[in-house]
Amino acid sequence: MARVKRGRAEGSRDEIPFLSGSPVQGAHFGDRDEQTKLLVSRMTSGRNVLVISPRRFGKTSLLLTAAARARRTKGARVGMANLFYCTDRREVAEEVTRAVLNGALGWGGATIGRLRELVRALPGITPRVEAGGVSYSLAVSSPGHSFLEEIRRPIELLRDSAESAHPVCLVLDEFQQIAEMEGLAGVFKGICDDIPEVSLVFSGSHRHLMAVLFEGAGAALKNVAEPLGLDVIPEPEMTAFLRSRFEACGKQLTSGAASLIYELMGGIPHFVQLLAGATFDVVEAVADEATVREALVVVLSRQRALLAQGYEDMSPTQRKVVRALAGVPDSEIQGVDFGRRAGLAASSIQAAVKGRRGLEEREVVAFQRGQWRLADPLFERFLLYGLGLDLGESLNPADIR
Ligand SMILES: Nc1ncnc2c1ncn2[C@@H]1O[C@H](COP(=O)(O)OP(=O)(O)O)[C@@H](O)[C@H]1O
Ligand SMILES: [Mg+2]
Structure with a gap:
């Protein structure tokens, strides 16, 4: 793990601060x-x-x-x-x-x-x-x-x-x-x-x-x-882990920025590490909340083709459901309110979510912590802010809430 790359910040003790994509152990494994x-x-x-x-x-x-x-x-x-x-x-x-x-x-x-x-x-x-x-x-x-x-x-x-x-x-x-x-x-x-x-x-x-x-x-x-x-790692432990990894690698992450990473990625370890890694890469010394937003734009831009593909692979009804769920988890997706928001009848929602090869079976949406939500927080951010990226539009980090 101790490979050295040129051009790292002074004081960097440890080469790769964050890993996502394959199982982690040792210093990359948090609480x-x-x-x-x-x-x-x-x-x-x-x-x-x-x-x-x-x-x-x-x-x-x-x-x-x-x-x-x-x-x-x-x-x-x-x-x-x-x-x-x-x-x-x-x-x-x-x-x-x-x-x-x-x-x-x-x-x-x-x-x-x-x-x-x-x-x-x-x-x-x-x-x-x-x-x-x-x-x-x-x-x-x-x-x-x-x-x-x-x-x-x-x-x-x-x-x-x-x-x-x-x-x-x-x-x-x-x-x-x-x-x-x-x-x-x-x-x-x-x-x-x-x-x-x-x-x-x-x-x-x-x-x-x-x-x-x-x-x-x-x-x-x-x-x-x-x-x-096995739930997500609780926020205090995960944000402490992120901040200590930044420090071990010679940079800093403010506590507000650590919480924002956690929140934007729904606390899911893989995505938290992904966004933390991108944040580490875009900053010289101290990463704050603005840095995190910038890093999210980088990640969404880099993955836009894949994210757009996921959207394209859905039926029109399923697209309506995921767009209505993005950013707004709901405890009752077959209720009147959600139906109105999605512009769909309860029976169509049922088929899109619960049917064979539906959104639930494909783990696109999941019922977690009492609510239906999108399982992939990156896909969720893409639906909220990034659909235009795939059409060549640009996304302003300040627009990310
Ligand atoms: N304890 C942990 N602390 C920090 N990050 C973790 C931890 N466990 C997993 N991760 C992150 O999640 C990613 C996926 O982990 P993995 O063990 O492959 O999950 P699963 O087997 O549930 O699909 C890892 O690449 C890593 O980025
Ligand atoms: Mg696994």
Whole structure:
């Protein structure tokens, strides 16, 4: 992290003040201490946890931070599977295998002989050594193969490696991906019941998909895991984090400016870091509220094509709904007031929001903290001030409220 770039302000001690876009750890990870502690304690005591939040609230960052701490302080063997790219049960089995062998059992520090020994316990698995490490592929069996055993076996192997000085844990990030894979929820329910020694941490976004798996009558994974809600980081902690990052990198952020960043980005960690980073870049020494507005114009201008694309991909009714919601969250979007504001009948709003591939399912709008709101604060600012940017108009920072 200590790369040096020319032309930085005097006194800059640390190169990159803010990171957004990929999971963060270490100095880039702000206050989540309570949740980290709770996760570490569950990961190291065979208990299952369920982490749900919208995208970009910091789930993966929290999981990585807790896993690292559990390894360091409790000798835990923690595997991290990311199911995001998995499209079928075979790929889930391959990813779980990779997480257990590379991550939890850390064969990387051992010999090829040890890897062979581990792989022998997993029939059908072929390791492939690549530049980035080892990946695993499964030989195909019959087309109707369930892959149930292939998902279970590496987790049993993990259980067998448990010792009192080495608790074992498997994190399943982006778990909502399995909602549409037939039979998989039942497979994981069986694993929870039969392999209690392994702490399973389920993590996912897309509330409605996670609800299908974990909540309500008929949910296969009902009551298997303790829910750990992940909200935005509260304003006092997040603004303190921003200001200390500015300082660590040789500049300053006024407290009014820090609050404005937080407010404009709805407190969502990813967007807060994005705007904070842009603010850091446009200022020489001390960033105030005017700097933040300038930085927001830079970000909106830079992302206008993408933001406009998101708008273009909506039906005319959906566009009316998002425009009416921008800047004005509403507790009752099917009520008369909102209908009047959007110029739409309640039934059209219902279809635009709740229908298949509707705004809720696509996580464009979400019901959070008692109100319907736009999930992406940058898109919201684009709707409020930036639509003209894509037509070549300019936006005056002073117009941003
Ligand atoms: N604890 C944190 N402190 C500060 N910023 C964070 C924190 N957690 C996440 N972020 C910001 O949010 C972005 C998305 O985090 P990530 O962990 O990938 O979220 P998720 O997995 O929920 O989509 C990160 O790139 C970072 O900018
Ligand atoms: Mg993530």
